[in-house]
Amino acid sequence: MEFNSFNFHPNIAAGISAAGYSTPTPIQAQAMPPVMLGRDVMGLAQTGTGKTAAFVLPMLQRLLQGERGKVRALIVAPTRELAEQINETVIALGKQTGLRSMTVYGGVSINPQIQKLRRGVEIVVACPGRLLDHIQQRTINLSQVEVLVLDEADRMFDMGFLPDIRKIVKRLSTKRQTLLFSATMPKEILKLAQEVLTNPETVQVDMIAPPQTVSHALYPVAQHLKTDLLLHLLKQTSTESVLVFTRTKHRAKRLGEKLSKVGYKAASLQGNLSQNRRQAALNGFRDGSVQILVATDIAARGIDVSQISHVVNFDIPDTPEAYIHRIGRTGRAARTGEAFTMIAGEDTQMVRAIERTLGKQILRHTLSDFDYSAAAPPKEAQATRPPKSFKSSKPTGGKGPRSEGAGGAARTYNKPASRRRPQSARPTSVVRGH
Template structure:
C-alpha cells in the first residue's frame, strides 16, 4: 500500500457516502470542534537566529527538545513516560505519535515487539488530558483476553498522575465488575469484540462518546473470525471519530477494512524487508519421533533463560508441558481450554520466572509482551508465514537479542518454502545430532541470522540439505 497524497490546505475530505471517518484541517491538524493545542504563552516570541558568521551565546536561546518531548506530548504524560522508564521513542512511536496528536487517522504496520502499544496509548492519553469529559472516549479492540489485559496495563502505567481511568471488557471472567467499571464512565475501554457486543446488545455500554478507535493486531482479528463483529461495533460508533489501525501483517481482508475505515491516513510501514534484526532464527530438520530430543538440546544450549514453545494443538501443549515438568523443568501450559484465572496464573508465573518455559498454542503468539524471553521454539511448524513472524516475535523484543528455532519435518517443507518467500531470504538450517532426517554434508556451523550470528547454535550444528 503506497502512502496517500496529503490533502491541500483547507480542503475538505469527501464523506464518501456517509463514511464514519473524521475530517481534519491540515493547517491545524484538529478534529472538528476541538480547541487548538497549547497556544504560545503571552509575551513569548520566536528566537531571532544569529547573524551569519556569529555564534549566539545568549542563555535565552531555545534548547532543542529531546526524547519523547520533541513529539509534542504534554507535561503530564511526559512525567508518566519518565516514571515508566522510557527514554527514547521507538521508530513506530516517532513516526505515528505526532500525527495521532493532530487527530489524523493512522495505519501502522510493524512487527511485534516494536512499541506499537505506546504509539497509540501516549497520544490518546495526552489528548484526553487536554479536555476532560464523561467517558468512554477511547475504545481499543484487541483479539485476545491476554492482549487486552496487557494493553490496559500499559494504559494505566502511562496514565499515572493524570487521573484518567481505563476499564477492560472481555469474556472468561465475571461480567459484573466490568459493568460496574463501565458505569463509572472510564476514559478508555480496552475490549475483546465478543463481550463488548454482548454488553452493547443489552445496553450496558455506551459508545456514542467515542472519539478515537484503535484496532490492535488487526490481522489476528481476521484470523480469529472477528471481522464481522468488528463491523457491527463500527456501526455503533459515532461517524466523526479518529481511527487507528495497527497490524504486523497486511492480508487482503485487512487492507479492504483499512480502505473503508480510514480517511486520508498516515501510513507507516516498518515491515518491509525480510531481516529480523534482533532475532537469530533457524530451521531444525527433524524426524517427528525425534522432536523431543531436539527440544531438550535446544533448551540446554548456553544463554538459555526462558522460552516459549509453540505447539499445534491444545492437547499437545498440555502433554508437552507435563513431560517437561516431569523431567525437572519449570514448565506451564497456556491454551484455550484453560479458564481465564488459570491462564492469568500461567502468564504471571512466566513473567515472574516461577516458570522458565511456557508451552503455548497460537493464543499467546500475538501481542503478548514478556521481557527477557531468550528462546522461541516452534515444536510444530506454524500454519502460515504470518504466524511464523508473530511466533518468533516473542523473542528479540525492545531491541534485545533472541533466538528462534523451528522443528520441521519433511512434511513441513512446503510451509518452510512459503515462509522463506514471505521473508525474502533463506532461513539457515541447524542440524542437531540424533534429530535426522537424511544425510548431511559436513561443514562449519551455520550462522542463523541473515546479517550474521553471534552463536554457533545448539549442540553440533552442520549444514542440512533442505
C-alpha cells in the same frame, strides 16, 4: 528526536519518564504526529515495535481535556492477553492523568465489568465478543467515543472477528478518530480500512523484516520424536526464558505437562485454561518463576517479555509472517536470541517460503548423540495430531471457527457438518539435514 519534542502534558511526560522512554521508536516517531493532529492513521508494524505507546500517548493527551466518566476511547484487540497488556500500558503512561481505563473480555464474569462501567471510565480495551455482549445488554454506552483503535487487525481477521468489528463500528459516531494497526495487510483488512478510516495517513515500519539480533536453526525430525528432541535440546542449551510454539491447544497443554513432569518450571498458555490460570502462567513467565512457556500463536499475543533467550517452533507456523512474529519475541531490547524450528517432511514448502522471506537459507542441524531412527510407539503417530474434535489453528480467513483469545469467547461458529471436508491422514517422514 526525543519524546519531549512532542510537548506532552506534564502529567503524561511524567508517565513517559517513569516508563523509561527517551527516544521514540520508528513507528512512534512516524505515527504520533498525525495522530496528535486528529488524523485517521493506518499503521503497518510488527508486534514489539512500540506501536501501543504510539496510539496511547496521543489518546491520553486528547482525553485530558473534556468530560470524565464517559467512555471516550475504545481500543479493540483480538485476545485477552493483548487487551491486558494494552491496558497495563495505558495505566503506566497515564498514571498521573486521573484517566480511568478497564478491560472487557470473555472467559470471566461479566458482572464486575458492568459495575466498573457504571462507576465510569474513559478508556475501554475490549475483545469483540464480550464487547458485543455489553452492547446487546445495554451495559456500555459508546455514543461518546471520540477515538477508536483497532489493534492487530490481521489477527482479528484470522480469528473471524471482522463481522463483529463491523457491528461495533456501526454503534459509534461517525465523528471520531480511527486508528488501525496491523502487521500485514491482506485484502480483507484493506477493505475494512477503506470502510472505517477517513482520508488516513499510512505509516509503515519494517513490515516483515526479521530481527537482526536473532539466529535461526532448523532441526529436521519425525513427528513422533519432536518431544524427545526438544528435551535433548534443552539439556544441552544454555537458556534463560524459552517460549515454545505449538499448532494446537491440545498439544500445548500436553507438552507443558510433559516438561513439568521431567522437572522443568513449565506452563502452557492456551484457550482451554481459565482466565486466572492463563494470567498466572503469563505472570510467572514474566517474573521468571516459569522458565518455559508453551503457547499457541493466538494465546501468545500479548506476551511482552524482554529476556526471552530462545523461541522454539515445535510446530512450524502457517505463514512466513507468523514465523517473523514468533521469532520477534526473542532478541529484543538490544539482546541476542535464538530461534529453533523443528521440521517434518510435510513442512518443506513452508520452509522454502520462510527462507525466501529471510533472504537466505537456514542451516539444518542434526544432533550426533540423538537417535533419529527410533520407531514410533503404537498409536503414537496418530496421537501427534489433535483428535478430530479439534480444529486446526490455521487462519480461516474469517469463515471458520473463532473464539476470543484462543478459546475464551462465548461465541464459536462452525461449518455445517455437510460442508466439512474429511481430514485425510498425512504421512510423516524424517527430513535429513545437510
